[in-house]
Amino acid sequence: MHTTAPRKVIFDTDPGVDDAMALYFALAHPGIEVVGITTTFGNVSVEQAAANALYLTAIANRSVPVTQGVSTPWCKPGEAPPDYIHGADGLGNLPSRVATTNRLDPRASAQFIVDMARAQPGAITLVAVGPLGNLSLALKLEPALPRLLREVILMGGTITEPGNVSPVAESNIWNDPHAAEQVFGAGWPLTMVGLDVTHRVVTPLTLFRRIAEHHRHPATDTLHHAVGFYSRFYSAQHPRLASDPGCFAHDVLAFVYLVSPALFTRERGCIRVATDGLAQGQTMLKRLAHLNYPQPGWEANRPLADVCMQVDAAGCLALFEQTLMADWLTR
Ligand code: BDR
Numbered sequence: 141m142h143t144t145a146p147r148k149v150i151f152d153t154d155p156g157v158d159d160a161m162a163l164y165f166a167l168a169h170p171g172i173e174v175v176g177i178t179t180t181f182g183n184v185s186v187e188q189a190a191a192n193a194l195y196l197t198a199i200a201n202r203s204v205p206v207t208q209g210v211s212t213p214w215c216k217p218g219e220a221p222p223d224y225i226h227g228a229d230g231l232g233n234l235p236s237r238v239a240t241t242n243r244l245d246p247r248a249s250a251q252f253i254v255d256m257a258r259a260q261p262g263a264i265t266l267v268a269v270g271p272l273g274n275l276s277l278a279l280k281l282e283p284a285l286p287r288l289l290r291e292v293i294l295m296g297g298t299i300t301e302p303g304n305v306s307p308v309a310e311s312n313i314w315n316d317p318h319a320a321e322q323v324f325g326a327g328w329p330l331t332m333v334g335l336d337v338t339h340r341v342v343t344p345l346t347l348f349r350r351i352a353e354h355h356r357h358p359a360t361d362t363l364h365h366a367v368g369f370y371s372r373f374y375s376a377q378h379p380r381l382a383s384d385p386g387c388f389a390h391d392v393l394a395f396v397y398l399v400s401p402a403l404f405t406r407e408r409g410c411i412r413v414a415t416d417g418l419a420q421g422q423t424m425l426k427r428l429a430h431l432n433y434p435q436p437g438w439e440a441n442r443p444l445a446d447v448c449m450q451v452d453a454a455g456c457l458a459l460f461e462q463t464l465m466a467d468w469l470t471r
């Protein structure tokens with residue numbers, strides 16, 4: 141039984157298969173109230189991301205405002221989305237879609253974030269699992285945003301784990317390193333959930349089959365299909381996923397952290413992002429608090445963030461399964 145009031149969350153996302161997994165975990169968990177979904181380019185174009193957010197909420201019979209946000213990185217040129225990972229439609233190339241009638245909220249994602257934060261100061265947590273352009277634009281619209289939001293939790297970056305788009309860079313940060321650098325320096329309570337922990341938690345495809353067979357519902361059938369496509373990519377990339385297909389639980393772990401932070405161990409320090417060159421997208425953590433580096437950029441008064449470094453993978457999987465198997469879907 142969940143006893144405390146649910147945490148109000150704006151979900152900033154580029155759905156995307158693992159984004160869909162995260163969205164359904166959030167809609168299913170009694171400790172989370174999704175008050176808005178803001179979309180960005182990333183795994184797909186922003187138009188497709190918004191369409192997918194509308195679709196995923198509609199087939200789950202949920203009414204949540206969905207907005208469309210930034211379509212390109214802040215400074216560098218955009219690139220073609222990775223259709224070989226998430227499918228050309230972002231949901232594993234669904235064979236068909238049922239008709240839905242929900243429509244976009246007309247506001248830009250950044251404006252929606254600002255409006256919601258001003259209306260409910262200190263109440264809303266921002267969970268961001270895509271490139272960070274919406275959040276950095278919201279900061280430009282409302283410089284007081286760090287005091288208006290309760291907390292920011294983001295999936296992105298890596299400290300010691302090898303990157304997934306270069307030896308040092310994680311995809312969400314690499315997709316808009318300038319936006320990420322601004323977000324890490326904004327001075328809000330911020331937790332980074334990056335590859336250091338998401339590469340430790342593998343969600344097997346068989347789990348999604350069990351969930352789909354349990355509910356026999358369009359939402360969980362769609363998720364099962366999408367994860368099947370996504371798992372084929374990961375199983376081909378990672379020998380340890382070859383015999384038992386599955387995928388890393390990237391985005392959902394940001395929500396798992398929100399509701400069960402005890403499943404993670406953290407380090408605290410200043411994080412900077414490399415914005416160009418070979419290390420573009422690298423997230424660097426100043427791990428030695430007592431050291432005053434002589435080089436500029438690491439001054440002692442810079443904002444600090446928490447970084448998840450270790451995770452109880454079995455605990456995360458159990459929570460995921462228990463949450464998605466619960467009675468959260470209506471017809
Ligand atoms: C992140 O990149 C995207 O492809 C996923 O949705 C996730 O947010 C993992 O690096």
Ligand code: CA
Nearest residue numbers: 156159269270
């Ligand atoms: Ca994502």
